[in-house]
Amino acid sequence: MDWQKINMNYFNDITELSPNEINFLLELSERLELNPEPNALKGKVLGLLFLNPSLRTMTSFQSAMIRLGGGSFVVSPDMSIHGLETKDDVIMDGKSAEHIKEAIPVISSYSDAIGIRSFANMNNMNDDIEDKEYKKLTKLVDKPYINMESAIRHPCQNLADWKTLNDFDVPKQNGKFVLSWAYHPRALPLAVPASTLNMAVLRGMHVTILRPDEFQLPEAIMNKARLIASDTGAKIEETSDMNEAMFDANILYAKSWISPSHYENLEEETEIRSKYKNWCISDEWFESAEKSCRFMHCLPIRRGVVADHSVLDSARSIVIPEAKNRLLVQMAILHTLLK
Amino acid sequence: MDWQKINMNYFNDITELSPNEINFLLELSERLELNPEPNALKGKVLGLLFLNPSLRTMTSFQSAMIRLGGGSFVVSPDMSIHGLETKDDVIMDGKSAEHIKEAIPVISSYSDAIGIRSFANMNNMNDDIEDKEYKKLTKLVDKPYINMESAIRHPCQNLADWKTLNDFDVPKQNGKFVLSWAYHPRALPLAVPASTLNMAVLRGMHVTILRPDEFQLPEAIMNKARLIASDTGAKIEETSDMNEAMFDANILYAKSWISPSHYENLEEETEIRSKYKNWCISDEWFESAEKSCRFMHCLPIRRGVVADHSVLDSARSIVIPEAKNRLLVQMAILHTLLK
Amino acid sequence: MDWQKINMNYFNDITELSPNEINFLLELSERLELNPEPNALKGKVLGLLFLNPSLRTMTSFQSAMIRLGGGSFVVSPDMSIHGLETKDDVIMDGKSAEHIKEAIPVISSYSDAIGIRSFANMNNMNDDIEDKEYKKLTKLVDKPYINMESAIRHPCQNLADWKTLNDFDVPKQNGKFVLSWAYHPRALPLAVPASTLNMAVLRGMHVTILRPDEFQLPEAIMNKARLIASDTGAKIEETSDMNEAMFDANILYAKSWISPSHYENLEEETEIRSKYKNWCISDEWFESAEKSCRFMHCLPIRRGVVADHSVLDSARSIVIPEAKNRLLVQMAILHTLLK
Structure with missing residues (x-):
């Protein structure tokens, strides 16, 4: 260098x-x-x-x-x-x-x-x-x-996440990166999901966005990511099916975000979001994943709401080295x- | 040196x-x-x-x-x-x-x-x-x-203001410094007007205090300034007439302050002050001033209340270099x- | 060294x-x-x-x-x-x-x-x-x-207090250290009295705990201090009699604390505590003490409540050097x- x-x-x-x-x-x-x-x-x-x-x-x-x-x-x-x-x-x-x-x-x-x-x-x-x-x-x-x-x-987070993926030897070209929506009591901004998607795609990964249908990311964000992917050889998929998404995954990156289609109606957004309280990452999510599949989150994280205590307390979770980065x-x- | x-x-x-x-x-x-x-x-x-x-x-x-x-x-x-x-x-x-x-x-x-x-x-x-x-x-x-x-x-402000006047080549002995009252929704202390007056007078300037009659500075403050002026050759004038004050001015230094004569009756003070909401520094104030006349204020300043956006956004305003000093x-x- | x-x-x-x-x-x-x-x-x-x-x-x-x-x-x-x-x-x-x-x-x-x-x-x-x-x-x-x-x-306080005792040449082995309860409008934790007791006992001093009967320190704390004392030659006494406690004292260390026996009933605790508003350290407390007896407190201290202004303003008070330590x-x- x-x-x-x-x-x-x-x-x-x-x-x-x-x-x-x-x-x-x-x-x-x-x-x-x-x-x-x-x-x-x-x-x-x-x-x-x-x-x-x-x-x-x-x-x-x-x-x-x-x-x-x-x-x-x-x-x-x-x-x-x-x-x-x-x-x-x-x-x-x-x-x-x-x-x-x-x-x-x-x-x-x-x-x-x-x-x-x-x-x-x-x-x-x-x-x-x-x-x-x-x-x-x-x-x-x-x-x-x-x-x-x-x-x-959230570019400082993105660069830290990239370093964390390197530190844990997560493959670039064929590494499977699942960006998953999770429940949260408040509607949260799109900064982390949008820029994390860009990061993973820039890194050339196979990205799957796992989210309930109402939480599909806006087209403008998806299009930008697809454009980058065409350059880096990354793949982008979207699904609301947890089993499909998690199959062979190397990384589960959890984050809650607002329902983009209800941006201008927060009351309705709350109603829709509350249907998905069961989107709390648990040990079962990792059953079909790679054995070494890691759990990432930008923090702060609500335990028992966004992810189970057992996930955060397991060796899978790399949220602390991620934050240190x-x-x-x-x-x-x-x-x-x-x- | x-x-x-x-x-x-x-x-x-x-x-x-x-x-x-x-x-x-x-x-x-x-x-x-x-x-x-x-x-x-x-x-x-x-x-x-x-x-x-x-x-x-x-x-x-x-x-x-x-x-x-x-x-x-x-x-x-x-x-x-x-x-x-x-x-x-x-x-x-x-x-x-x-x-x-x-x-x-x-x-x-x-x-x-x-x-x-x-x-x-x-x-x-x-x-x-x-x-x-x-x-x-x-x-x-x-x-x-x-x-x-x-x-x-407010001596740190005073010294910074002195440096600012030097930086912008405002003449000492004959420089015309207008210290003007301005409207503000709250009654504000006398620290800035009193010590700014002292600064300008120490610098030997021709100082005009422009204020509504009810906002005349206390005699103790004026007397101290006059004593300094007798030493430095400074001049001190007071008026409530904007046109008179601003004629040939090099500096318009704006600041709101409490009505000294209503110090012990803040309710009445508010009533009197609210008569002068039109004392918001606008571009027109500078019409009879020196062409290069600058606008100063110690900040924070309420835009649209103490001074117009257009004044603060103009080249006249030197509030940022003033703050940097x-x-x-x-x-x-x-x-x-x-x- | x-x-x-x-x-x-x-x-x-x-x-x-x-x-x-x-x-x-x-x-x-x-x-x-x-x-x-x-x-x-x-x-x-x-x-x-x-x-x-x-x-x-x-x-x-x-x-x-x-x-x-x-x-x-x-x-x-x-x-x-x-x-x-x-x-x-x-x-x-x-x-x-x-x-x-x-x-x-x-x-x-x-x-x-x-x-x-x-x-x-x-x-x-x-x-x-x-x-x-x-x-x-x-x-x-x-x-x-x-x-x-x-x-x-509160070990940083304890070490600072030890240094303060050294700085003011308070004898170790025979120095008489009075740890006195004082009134305070709120129930306060046991951290300072418990760890100050340990400090004085570690230093080998003759410690008297002066407090109303209801403010006796818990047995677990007393036992630990007695164990240390058996090692360092320190003495520990307890009394609710101010005159007895203060006789020949080198140090009066004041601090308020909760009534341990009412830990689970704060309402009753308040009632009991309020009986002792007269436990405000005053000049009279020092009458039978060593002439050079000093006043210590970890701060913050409520003047006129925990100790009189006159005590804090006297040469006896070493709370400022204590805090500097x-x-x-x-x-x-x-x-x-x-x-």
């Missing part, structure tokens, strides 16, 4: 990276784990802007900056500043005392790079798929920026953006 | 600094921007105590310490510790579990310097003008301390107090 | 340390104060997990890591993540979105060491005395860990665990 640096001004979407760039970041992750560089980012500052809650992302980015010799600060919805206003042309006579048009350039001016989290608002599916809100935010930044989960992307790939991303 | 250090034990009030000290800090700000010193404050700790919310101050101080190789910790009203008790001789059988008489010396003992924010409580104007509460707090500190905005002072002057202050 | 390192994998309980280990940590505390080591823990990360609020612990650990060249991150109940689920085998369809079985290994994987705070839940006294909940948490950690106060332990001993603990 040639350690000549790759050129990156932001880390926004796994599909924007070339195979070479992905390899570079994954190998740099390993190198930084084996050979720490506690002076690499001396005096460098990462601004972390969370418009939504976080545990893993917040702590792993803080840790990453310390390990590389720099530091970070957090702006989060926990803080007693009132919520930042995001709407254009609004008369701000309500609760919000500051507009993102000031807040983001200011935070950016205190930082060498900035991480931004802005979840889907789930009002308008097309806006979310186009990542309209997040793009509005990044346009206000004049520094390298990192997507810490937007309406439709968040730290390692983010160190590589920061090193690449800032050094 | 002789880089022999100036001697500073605290940073409390812009009017306590000599012209030489102000120059030193402004030039050090520039030097630290051009030539970072990521080892200067290695192992040094800044304790940040916020009795009121903060975005800019909290993040810029954290960033400043990281850039200089040290670090900071934050104590803020967001934390689940109950509010700190500040009253003397009180029987603490209510919500507050800790008194500032313990909390501040303890925080101070963990720090090499401490920043304190304590806004005006706006119960008693004389107490606020004398900065009684903040002084009580600083008496409990045995380390260098920094005023991060008290009832009547908070970071740079604070680095100089910390470097001077701690190195 | 031989600076050969002691071997420590966790810092959990003062009674688990040998006299040599305690000496080592106390001397290292002094050395690090006199000779800072701002490169010692370069690139090292301390994860701080608070399941309960904190001021001193949170800020002193952050400061300690910065002083040693590393850094830390905080997970606290203030954060907008919902409360972490701790129960086994639960179906997580309520508020909690994440289980400690995921959260703790993840946080641990981002850290070189982890500090954990988990107060007594005060439902079941035996569970609290056995530190059941805290032990459940530490079993999930695969890194060095530090007890930042659990149901029955938290920082110094924690630096020694971190240095030992991580370097």
